[in-house]
Amino acid sequence: xxxxxNVWSGPRNISTALMYSFRERADTCVFDEPLYxxxxxxxxxxxDHPLTDDVIGSMSTDADEVAETVIFADHGRxxxxxxxxxxxxxxxVPQRILTDCTNALLIRDPVEVLTxxxxxxxxxxxxxxxxxxxxxxxxxxxxxxxxxxxxxxxxLQNEPERVLSTLCERIGIEWDPAxxxxxxxxxxxxxAWAPAWYGNAHTSTHFTSHQPKTEPVPAHLTEIAAEASExxxxxxxxxx
Numbered sequence: 001x002x003x004x005x006n007v008w009s010g011p012r013n014i015s016t017a018l019m020y021s022f023r024e025r026a027d028t029c030v031f032d033e034p035l036y037x038x039x040x041x042x043x044x045x046x047x048d049h050p051l052t053d054d055v056i057g058s059m060s061t062d063a064d065e066v067a068e069t070v071i072f073a074d075h076g077r078x079x080x081x082x083x084x085x086x087x088x089x090x091x092x093v094p095q096r097i098l099t100d101c102t103n104a105l106l107i108r109d110p111v112e113v114l115t116x117x118x119x120x121x122x123x124x125x126x127x128x129x130x131x132x133x134x135x136x137x138x139x140x141x142x143x144x145x146x147x148x149x150x151x152x153x154x155x156l157q158n159e160p161e162r163v164l165s166t167l168c169e170r171i172g173i174e175w176d177p178a179x180x181x182x183x184x185x186x187x188x189x190x191x192a193w194a195p196a197w198y199g200n201a202h203t204s205t206h207f208t209s210h211q212p213k214t215e216p217v218p219a220h221l222t223e224i225a226a227e228a229s230e231x232x233x234x235x236x237x238x239x240x
Contacts, residue, residue, distance in 0.1 A: 001078075002074075002077075003079045003080070003171065004071065004072070005080065005081050005096075005103075005171060006101050006103045007081070007082070007106050007151075008026065008084045009083065009084065009130065010087070010106075010107070010113060011113070011130065013130075016197075016198055017191075018083070019234040020182040020187065021124075021164065021180070022079075022081040022179065023187065024176070024182050025202065027074075027075055027177070029077045030080075030189050031079040031083070033191050034059065034082060034085055035063060035066060035084065036085065036088060037055050037058070038088070039088040040068060042090050043139075047120075049120075050196035050197070051192060051193050053193065053194070059192075063094060067094050069153065070082075071101065072100070078104065079173055084089065084239070086131075087128065087133050087224060089133065098137075098141060098144065102171050105134050105138060105149070105150045106153065106156075107134060107236065108151065108152070108232075109152060109154065110131050110232050111229060112212075113131075114221050116213075118218055125224070129224075131228045131231045131235070132227075132228070134231075134235060135231050138238075141234075151163060151240055152240070156207060157207050158210050162205075170240075183203075183205065184203060184205050191207055201207045216228055
């Protein structure tokens with residue numbers, strides 16, 4: 001039986017490092033944000049995502065097709081990891097992507113997210129950082145009888161073996177120490193958006209200890225930061 005694991009993150013949450021970590025497992029194959037093109041083609045909220053045309057040209061914009069040919073396809077491995085963005089759950093995404101898969105959430109302090117995401121999205125909204133959608137998704141998954149694991153980026157950076165081994169136990173797979181490191185550089189699974197977003201990930205080889213951000217949240221984002229921080233505190237209480 002195949003374990004299909006969606007990890008629902010927001011941008012700048014070290015989700016790419018987590019994907020690289022799972023990629024090192026011999027029993028696992030990974031996919032990078034398979035719903036991104038569907039999101040870009042469907043939403044009218046955003047028009048400033050870097051490399052939008054490249055993303056749309058690189059994968060299907062039809063979520064049903066993505067479900068059939070990617071999420072639920074036979075990839076010849078017992079574990080299939082999908083790095084997902086919570087805000088990509090827009091109209092047209094089939095419910096079975098949630099109900100028929102194992103799901104987890106990867107959260108990060110939104111103050112830290114907002115100080116970095118402005119390099120790619122100068123004026124992000126609450127939806128762009130994913131935290132509100134993650135809370136909504138948590139309640140939806142619980143309504144289906146699931147109890148999704150919640151990972152916190154800071155704890156993952158500071159205690160990768162504890163957090164990852166606990167996650168493996170929660171989702172029913174063996175802990176593999178190979179998950180603690182990976183080779184530097186681009187990976188074949190990287191999405192078409194990697195040149196705009198993955199600079200730090202491509203220089204990494206392991207989870208490094210958390211370093212607090214020193215730059216302040218831009219003034220035009222302070223209200224979003226305050227609202228998002230309340231949601232983050234609620235989700236952090238559930239984190240491994």
